[in-house]
Amino acid sequence: MAGDPILSLRNVEVHFPVRTGVLKRVTAHVRAVDGVDLDVYRGEVLGLVGESGCGKTTLGKAILQLVRATQGTVTYSGEDGETELTTQDEAGLFAFRKRLQIVFQDPHSSLNPAFTIFGSLEDPLRHYGVKTRAKRRKIVGDLLEAVNMRREAMDRYPHEFSGGQRQRIGIARALSIDPELIVCDEAVSALDVSIQAQVLQLLMDLKREKNLTYVFITHDLSVTEYLCDRIAVMYLGKVVELCDAEELYSNTLHPYTQALLSAIPVADLDRKSQRIVLQGDVPSPINPPSGCPFHPRCRFAQDVCRSDVPRLRAYRAGSGVHMAACHLIDQPLAD
Amino acid sequence: MEHDVALTVKGLKTYFYNNNRCNRAIDGVSFEIRQGKTLCIVGESGCGKSVTAASIMQLLPTLSRIEEGEITYHGPDGPVRIDALDRGGAQMRSIRGKEIAMIFQDPMTALNPVYSIGFQIKEMLMYHTGLGRRARHDKAIDLLASMGIPLPERRVNDYPHLYSGGMRQRAMIAIAMSCNPRILIADEPTTALDVTIQAQIFELMETLKRDNGTAIMLITHDMGVVAELADDVAVMYMGNIVEAGPVGTVMRNPVHPYTRALLDSIPVLGRGKDQEIKAIPGQTPDPYDRPKGCQFADRCMHRIDKCDEMPPETQVSDDHRVMCWRYQEFASNGR
Numbered sequence: 001m002a003g004d005p006i007l008s009l010r011n012v013e014v015h016f017p018v019r020t021g022v023l024k025r026v027t028a029h030v031r032a033v034d035g036v037d038l039d040v041y042r043g044e045v046l047g048l049v050g051e052s053g054c055g056k057t058t059l060g061k062a063i064l065q066l067v068r069a070t071q072g073t074v075t076y077s078g079e080d081g082e083t084e085l086t087t088q089d090e091a092g093l094f095a096f097r098k099r100l101q102i103v104f105q106d107p108h109s110s111l112n113p114a115f116t117i118f119g120s121l122e123d124p125l126r127h128y129g130v131k132t133r134a135k136r137r138k139i140v141g142d143l144l145e146a147v148n149m150r151r152e153a154m155d156r157y158p159h160e161f162s163g164g165q166r167q168r169i170g171i172a173r174a175l176s177i178d179p180e181l182i183v184c185d186e187a188v189s190a191l192d193v194s195i196q197a198q199v200l201q202l203l204m205d206l207k208r209e210k211n212l213t214y215v216f217i218t219h220d221l222s223v224t225e226y227l228c229d230r231i232a233v234m235y236l237g238k239v240v241e242l243c244d245a246e247e248l249y250s251n252t253l254h255p256y257t258q259a260l261l262s263a264i265p266v267a268d269l270d271r272k273s274q275r276i277v278l279q280g281d282v283p284s285p286i287n288p289p290s291g292c293p294f295h296p297r298c299r300f301a302q303d304v305c306r307s308d309v310p311r312l313r314a315y316r317a318g319s320g321v322h323m324a325a326c327h328l329i330d331q332p333l334a335d
Numbered sequence: 336m337e338h339d340v341a342l343t344v345k346g347l348k349t350y351f352y353n354n355n356r357c358n359r360a361i362d363g364v365s366f367e368i369r370q371g372k373t374l375c376i377v378g379e380s381g382c383g384k385s386v387t388a389a390s391i392m393q394l395l396p397t398l399s400r401i402e403e404g405e406i407t408y409h410g411p412d413g414p415v416r417i418d419a420l421d422r423g424g425a426q427m428r429s430i431r432g433k434e435i436a437m438i439f440q441d442p443m444t445a446l447n448p449v450y451s452i453g454f455q456i457k458e459m460l461m462y463h464t465g466l467g468r469r470a471r472h473d474k475a476i477d478l479l480a481s482m483g484i485p486l487p488e489r490r491v492n493d494y495p496h497l498y499s500g501g502m503r504q505r506a507m508i509a510i511a512m513s514c515n516p517r518i519l520i521a522d523e524p525t526t527a528l529d530v531t532i533q534a535q536i537f538e539l540m541e542t543l544k545r546d547n548g549t550a551i552m553l554i555t556h557d558m559g560v561v562a563e564l565a566d567d568v569a570v571m572y573m574g575n576i577v578e579a580g581p582v583g584t585v586m587r588n589p590v591h592p593y594t595r596a597l598l599d600s601i602p603v604l605g606r607g608k609d610q611e612i613k614a615i616p617g618q619t620p621d622p623y624d625r626p627k628g629c630q631f632a633d634r635c636m637h638r639i640d641k642c643d644e645m646p647p648e649t650q651v652s653d654d655h656r657v658m659c660w661r662y663q664e665f666a667s668n669g670r
Contacts, residue, residue, distance in 0.1 A: 051529035162618050192379040193556065197600040197614035219529065222559070226602035226610060245608060263534035265559030266604050269586050277538050278531045280485075281499045 003041040005077060006181055006213055007063060012036045012072035014058050018286060028286050032058040034237035035072070037312065040181065045207070045214045047228035047245065049221055051260075053282055055237040060183045060217045064100050065093055076100075078180070098128050101174035105186035107166035111158040117144075118154040121173050128177045143172040147202060164195035168202065175206065181213040189218060200227060221264055225249055233257045236285055236293040239312060243322040251317060253324040256294045292327065300328055339370040340409055341518050341550040342391065342435070347404035347418075349383075349390050358622045360386045360399070362574040365648070368518060371548040373540075375561045375582070377597075378571035381619055384554045387571075388520050391552075392437055393422040410434055410517070433463040436511035440523040442503035446495040452479070452506045453491035456513055463514045478509040482539060501532035508539060515547060522554045537564060558601055562586060570594045573619060573630035576648075580655030590651055590662040593631045629659070637661055 014033040017026040033055045040046050040063075048056045061067040063074060065085050074085045076096055085096060104110040111120050121140045122133075130136050141151040147168040158166060167187065174182050184203070188196045200223065206212060216228055224231050224245065231248050233241040233256065241254040252258045259276040278297045283289050289296050295305040310325045313332040345365045351358040361383045368374050376384050389395045391406055406417040408430060420427040439445035447455060456475040460466050466474060472491070479487035482505040495503055504524060511519060521540070525533040541564070543549050553564060561568055561582065568586070569579040570593065578591040589595045599613045617634045626632055632642040639661065646660045659665075 051531060164618060192619075193558070193597065194379060194600050194615035195618065197612050198616075200602075200612065201614055221530075222602045222604040225604060225606075226608060226612065249605065249607070259531060261604070263530040264604050265533075265537075265557060265561075265563040267558035267562050267586075267598065267601055268603050268605070269562050269583060275534050275538070277534045279535075281501055281532070282529075 003043060005039040006042045007040040008073075008075045008077070009036055009038040009040075009063070010073045010075070012038075012059070012062055012069045012074060014055070014062050014067055015070045031237050031285050031288060033062060033069075034285075034288075036234075036237075036239050038232060038239060038242070040213060040215060041230075042180075042213055043211060044229040045216055045227055047224035047231040048215060048217045048234060049219060049224055049231060049260075050234035051219060051282055053236075053285065054234040055285070056217045056234050057185055059234070060102070060185050060215060063215060064102055064183060065096075066102070098177050099180045100183070101177070101179040101181070102183045102185060103167075103170050103174045103187045106190055107163050107170055108158075108190075110170055111166060113158050116155050116157055117169055120158075121154065121169070121176055124173065124177050139176065140172075143176055144169075146175065146206070147172045148198075162195075164191055164198060167191060167195075167199055171199075171202065171206070175210070178210070179212070181215065183215045183217065185217045186219070187216075188223065189220065196223075203227075221261060222266075233260070236283065236288050238293060238325065239323075240294065240326070241322075241324045242312065243317060243324075244320055247317045247320065247322055251322070253315065253322060253329050254294075254326050255298050255300055255328075259297075259299075292325075302328065340367050341370045342368040342409065342552075343405070343407045344387075344391070345405040345407070347387070347390060347406065348402040349386055349395065349399060350402050351396075351399040353398060353623075356623045359625070360574055360622070361390065363404070364571075364574070364576050365404075366569050366576060366579060368550045368552050369567075370517070370550050371544060372566040373544060373551040373553055373564050374567045374569065375553045375555060375565035376569045376571055377555055377558065377561055379556060379619060381573075381622065382571040383574045384556075384571055385522055388437065388522050388552070388554055391417065391520065392431055392435065393417065393420065393427055394431075394437075395422075408434065408518075429463070432459055432516075433514045434516055435518040435520065436514070436516035437520040438504070438507050438511050438522065438524045441527055442500070442507045443495065445507060446503060448495050451492050451494050452498065453493075456491075456506075456510050459510055459513045474513070475509075478513055479506070482506070482509045483535070484509075500528055501535060504528060504532075504536055505539065508536070508543075512543060512547075512549075516549065518550045518552065519543070520552045520554075523556070524553070525560070526556075540564070558586075558598060559604075570597070573622070573625065575630060575658055577631065577659070578655075578657045580651075584652070584655045588666070590655075590665045591631075591657050591659050592635045592637050592661075592665070595665070596634075637664075 013035055015029040015031050018028040020027045050056050062069050069086055076083050076085050118140050122136045125136045140154050144151055144153055188199050228245045231245050232239045235256050241257045259278050262276040280297050291307050292305040292310050295301040304327050310327045312323050312325045315322045315332055347361055347364045349361040351360050378384050390401055401418050408415045408417050453475050457471045460471045476487045476491050484490050484502055525536050544551055565582040568582050569576045572593050578594045596615045600615055602612055615634055628643040628645050632638050641660045646658045648656050648658050650656050
């Protein structure tokens with residue numbers, strides 16, 4: 001499914017320094033994102049899944065330049081050609097901030113409690129050139145209606161709303177300046193299941209209406225199956241598997257993804273799968289294991305896994321391509 | 336198949352008082368936990384799941400009280416009425432922890448950060464068993480080893496912050512299991528954990544149930560967990576058990592509109608992109624300002640006038656009960 005990419009990430013690395021001692025010397029680096037190549041195509045929903053600490057949120061922020069990559073490039077392609085975002089300064093990024101937006105995980109901490117909803121929502125509008133207050137009020141009202149809330153809600157404060165409503169306000173804020181791409185960072189994880197379904201449906205409706213592109217960051221693989229076109233599975237800062245959603249669930253290649261999928265409790269009594277229980281915990285990203293980052297927990301680990309880092313290679317999958325980073329999968333398309 | 340009943344709860348009502356208002360957090364709940372079986376209590380946040388657990392353990396906050404109902408623990412020395420005991424009295428203290436143990440949701444707040452894990456396990460053994468100092472230490476190491484913690488001889492002296500999330504939860508289970516309780520109450524034990532770690536914890540709980548015949552009451556909001564672990568299910572909504580029965584009956588043939596809506600609102604792994612998820616409209620009512628009759632009526636699409644009156648608990652079959660006026664219409668058409 002090759003459309004034209006809206007964003008291309010090449011070898012993106014985000015390393016955070018660890019400072020210790022009185023002199024705050026840098027003693028180590030947390031390799032939060034460690035060499036990611038990824039394309040986001042226009043109009044698709046790309047799922048970014050993995051366990052906590054695998055770097056999915058950092059990657060999402062690196063896409064938006066909220067965290068600057070220590071290495072590699074993030075290229076945005078729009079009507080006006082390609083722009084490398086990683087080399088732009090804040091002033092240069094101003095025009096792109098409008099096109100790339102984010103919805104945060106926790107609806108309780110992402111809205112300022114001292115501002116009314118209008119106060120929170122008018123900020124981006126004011127920055128991007130809606131001069132009169134009356135106009136801003138009209139736009140904010142329309143936005144709230146677009147996310148199934150009442151116009152009057154804009155003069156109330158965040159504490160008056162429930163979690164699901166606040167998350168919808170967060171979505172309205174991201175939409176306010178007509179972005180092209182929205183990064184949803186665990187946008188439904190903090191919500192109750194019945195509310196989660198409301199927000200998921202809202203996101204899908206908005207996507208269809210406004211022709212949006214989503215990067216959907218989550219740890220919930222049942223949500224990604226429902227929502228996403230393509231899925232990237234991350235482990236310790238690296239993408240270990242990347243392919244169409246259907247392909248991922250029907251023909252899982254990477255042993256980590258297999259274990260991850262089998263570990264999910266399924267609300268279906270007729271589908272009790274054989275659980276693959278991984279031993280141990282996710283290793284520390286400060287000091288990742290040699291070779292394949294997954295080898296200490298992998299059932300199939302061999303000598304080559306301990307010494308060589310596997311690269312993301314392409315395998316044939318129906319009409320498309322299935323990328324996976326594992327030494328033990330046979331017959332890649334080409335190296 | 337007759338099983339020993341470990342605990343019976345009958346017509347339990349627990350109310351909270353706040354600013355001269357009354358929150359009927361639990362409003363007439365009855366169930367029983369059987370030896371060697373898992374009872375899952377599912378529901379959204381605020382439905383009274385955790386208050387049920389706290390009522391059984393006599394760990395309710397001071398502004399709340401058990402108004403009515405019976406909690407009977409069927410111990411080795413005959414039945415004990417837990418609700419009649421003094422919450423700080425010797426008898427309650429000898430039951431709490433020894434006979435009925437509990438695992439909490441967040442191990443970091445449930446464990447005391449200034450005492451070592453070993454100390455916290457040994458504390459339980461000191462109060463509830465006659466073991467000597469040496470024997471307690473050895474037993475603590477045995478317990479940690481049986482929970483699959485590597486190097487238990489060294490780890491026993493570690494403090495909670497040195498443990499990872501999954502290990503902390505296992506340490507909590509070690510504390511809970513230290514006196515071989517007959518009932519284990521687990522309040523969302525894996526909500527804060529990743530799925531691969533969750534799978535490890537579930538495996539552990541299954542083993543404990545099988546080997547020790549422990550009765551487990553598992554509180555969760557995840558229908559997937561229910562399908563995976565439960566023998567019996569109780570679905571709670573706003574302080575009532577709206578439907579209860581064996582897991583096969585309730586999940587294959589739910590008759591309460593809320594259970595049906597809940598099952599329809601979650602994406603299920605393996606059903607692909609075309610699955611239809613139906614959101615439940617609206618949100619849970621304000622607990623201080625509840626509807627008069629059926630609590631779900633305002634969000635229910637099968638509402639009739641009679642729903643202004645609280646429906647009674649009705650037996651659908653011997654072991655399947657429901658609180659709904661119209662359940663018979665739903666009983667005939669299965670999912």
